[in-house]
Amino acid sequence: MKKDNIRDYATEAFRYYAACGRRTSDELKQEVKDMIYEQSKREIIRSGSGSYSDDTAYKVMKADDEEIDMTAEFLDIIAVEKTLMQLHKHQRLAVEIVYFTDAKRELGKGDISKRVHKAEVEIPASTMTIYRWLRNARHVFSRERGLRIDK
Template sequence: MKDYLRDYTTAAFRFYAQNDKSAEKYKKKVYIQALEDGMIREGNKSGISKPTETAIIAAEGAVSLKIAEINDMEAVEKVIAELDVKRRRDIIQAIEYVYFSNPQKDIEDIKAKVHIAEIYIPASERSIYRWLRQARDLFAVERGLRVN
């Protein structure tokens, strides 16, 4: 897999973890934030319980602007579901230890995270990296990314 694809897929897994591991929650968060912003701009005192049509349209537009992020998160969810169905708990654990733990921190500590995964899964470093590659490959296919 090319480096740009590895970086993109890794970022997608980490983004998913940074946003409550739920595409649906992320969509709601974006929608509600845009709705609240629209209500504030319009000076609507009735609050979010009675949004104006303009605020609703703006909120829907905000969600559509985040469609790439939402699609990435949904692809991660599908990858994890597929691995679960295939009973590949080892790969899921590798994802959790390496990509999901402290996702807001710089990715430079990936080697340390792989080492932690080695200890707790337990598995070899080589296995961890192979499993992560398999997860990234599944993501790329799910997302329809060009893999040459």
């Protein structure tokens, strides 16, 4: 596979989306808020201080800070969602087979090639067609994400 300047970033964005359980950005934002609220509730109980208003204000500020820290992840997820909506069925299937398989595990040498071969058999399409679809998906992602791409 020829390397383009956004290949690694786009590949990891697709894998991150799959590792998050293919949930929408809104679902992930709510999960982060809930996690922070629960954590801050435990901290207030442990400290034994603070009024209800302090607790609420702390939770809101902490959730907002965490949301700002995760802005890049949310933007990646939104771009992946938009990309998948733009791909036709076989392209989407190729992306799922190659990028979504074992998304939480590190990629090893030759993993992408093996998955492309698997996609070649399952879809069916030629190896070059699969690579072309993956490149197209990465370029659609980069446009949706607002990344610079050189052709």
